[in-house]
Each structure stands twice: as structure tokens, then as C-alpha cells.
Amino acid sequence: MARTQDHEREQDRITDEDGVAIDSALVGENLELSYPTSEEPIVDCARLDIPEEAVTALVGPNGSGKSTLLKALSNHLEPETGTVRIHGDDLDSFSQKALARELGVLSQENNSLGSISVEDLVYHGRYPHRGFFDSVSETDREAVERALELAGIEHLRNAELGQLSGGQKQLAWIAMVLAQDTDVLLLDEPTTFLDVHHQFRVLETIRQLNEEKGVTVAVILHDISQAARFADYLIAMRDGELYDWGPPEEIVTEQLLADVFGVEATVRYDPELQVLPKRALPDR
Numbered sequence: 562m563a564r565t566q567d568h569e570r571e572q573d574r575i576t577d578e579d580g581v582a583i584d585s586a587l588v589g590e591n592l593e594l595s596y597p598t599s600e601e602p603i604v605d606c607a608r609l610d611i612p613e614e615a616v617t618a619l620v621g622p623n624g625s626g627k628s629t630l631l632k633a634l635s636n637h638l639e640p641e642t643g644t645v646r647i648h649g650d651d652l653d654s655f656s657q658k659a660l661a662r663e664l665g666v667l668s669q670e671n672n673s674l675g676s677i678s679v680e681d682l683v684y685h686g687r688y689p690h691r692g693f694f695d696s697v698s699e700t701d702r703e704a705v706e707r708a709l710e711l712a713g714i715e716h717l718r719n720a721e722l723g724q725l726s727g728g729q730k731q732l733a734w735i736a737m738v739l740a741q742d743t744d745v746l747l748l749d750e751p752t753t754f755l756d757v758h759h760q761f762r763v764l765e766t767i768r769q770l771n772e773e774k775g776v777t778v779a780v781i782l783h784d785i786s787q788a789a790r791f792a793d794y795l796i797a798m799r800d801g802e803l804y805d806w807g808p809p810e811e812i813v814t815e816q817l818l819a820d821v822f823g824v825e826a827t828v829r830y831d832p833e834l835q836v837l838p839k840r841a842l843p844d845r
Contacts, residue, residue, distance in 0.1 A: 621798035686740030
């Protein structure tokens with residue numbers, strides 16, 4: 562890759578192709594990731610940076626290691642080797658509650674809580690900010706109301722989670738993570754189960770949080786056209802390794818689409834980046 566990476570004790574940085582230093586909120590270094598059932602590493606990554614106050618989309622085919630990598634970045638999977646840092650500090654140096662004040666996570670593996678109301682679920686996002694015996698504060702209420710509004714589900718606040726459609730449940734979980742009010746968000750396929758309208762609602766909410774509050778976001782997306790439109794940076798993965806990373810207009814090429822996604826496509830850049838798939842290429 563043409564881009565270079567420098568590590569400093571106080572602040573992790575990456576350097577773009579123009580030599581401009583960019584601060585990194587999250588860094589994974591010398592990572593080998595695997596599960597007890599896997600004989601070989603699922604992900605092998607020398608260095609991964611999530612730029613500060615930017616939206617970064619992880620893209621790649623199923624099985625490329627995106628979710629596994631996100632689990633390591635969120636401290637839900639301990640690396641076989643390597644370290645993950647947030648704002649320069651190892652994840653291992655945080656208690657679970659302290660890390661939850663820094664990092665909000667939406668995974669694909671949400672617990673089934675059918676009898677809880679949407680509003681009560683969203684209040685669960687406030688647990689890192691409260692002591693065991695603390696009552697709900699005005700700050701908590703404001704955060705919950707803001708999260709419900711951003712997710713567009715104020716009208717569902719009293720509904721039980723088990724009564725909702727798959728898309729509505731996803732929005733409720735997203736609202737819970739938003740109520741956590743962290744500076745960094747990791748979202749694993751947040752548009753799953755959503756129709757096109759709600760997909761754009763979620764992506765626009767992510768952009769709004771980033772632009773208005775400077776929230777750093779790393780998000781796994783399957784639709785590379787959406788990723789290219791909404792993200793500042795893309796990380797393309799193939800077979801558990803980083804294929805390339807950088808601004809969409811620099812790395813989304815017909816070659817990348819062939820190598821990573823196995824499709825023949827046309828990429829246009831005027832008036833904005835567009836990906837026009839043509840056909841599936843023969844299996845490699």
C-alpha cells in the first residue's frame with residue numbers, strides 16, 4: 562500500500578499519500594485473530610487504523626474477516642498476537658465499564674429481550690455513565706430522547722421489542738448504542754434487515770453524528786456504493802487480509818471490484834463515484 566503509518570506513544574497517526582498526518586482513534590497492530598474452532602488465523606493484519614473524527618467503512622465479501630476484526634477492535638475477541646489501542650491506550654488497560662464510556666458497539670449478536678420496551682432498551686445504553694445505585698438523571702433522559710429521535714423511533718418507545726419487525730428491532734438496538742454517547746462507534750452491518758428508506762436513515766444518522774459531534778465511526782457495510790457515498794475512508798478486506806484502504810475516490814477501482822468482490826463493474830467518478838456491476842467473474 563502506498564500510504565505509510567507512524568506510531569507515537571502519545572498519539573497514533575497515519576500519513577496519507579500527500580504526506581498529511583491523520584490522527585487515529587483506534588489502531589490494531591500485528592494482529593492475528595482466530596477462534597477455538599479455526600486451525601489457521603481468520604485475520605492476519607500488520608496494521609489497521611480508524612481515523613479520528615471520520616467515518617470508515619469496512620467492505621469485502623462474506624468470510625473476509627470484517628466482523629472478526631471488529632470484534633478484536635471492540636475487545637470482544639482476544640488476539641492471538643498483537644494489540645489494539647484506543648486513543649493511544651491498550652484496550653486491556655480499561656475495565657469493561659470504562660471502555661464502554663469510550664467505545665459504543667453494535668454487533669450482529671444481540672441478546673433476545675422480547676418483553677422489554679424500546680425505551681427501556683435504549684436506557685440500557687446509559688449504564689456506563691451511572692453507578693449501581695444511581696437513579697436516572699436529566700442527562701440520561703436527554704441522551705435517550707436524542708437517541709430515539711436520531712433513530713427515528715420516538716413513536717415506538719412503548720412498544721415491546723418482541724412485537725417489532727426485524728428492521729424496527731435493528732433501529733432500537735442502534736438507538737441504544739447512540740444513547741451510550743461515546744466518541745467512537747463500531748457498527749457491524751447496521752443496515753441489515755432494513756428497507757432502502759431506513760438504510761439511508763441509518764447512514765444519514767451516522768454522518769450527522771460525525772459532522773455535528775465529531776464521532777469516530779467504523780462500520781461494516783455490504784453495499785460498496787453506499788459505503789463509498791457515506792464514508793470518508795474505506796478498508797477493503799479479502800481472505801482475512803487488508804487489500805487496500807483510503808478515501809473511496811482513490812481506492813474504489815474496477816480492479817478492486819474484480820479482486821475483492823469477484824465482479825466485473827464500471828466505476829464512474831462524474832458527477833460522483835458510482836459503481837455499476839455488470840457480471841460475476843468466474844470463481845478464483
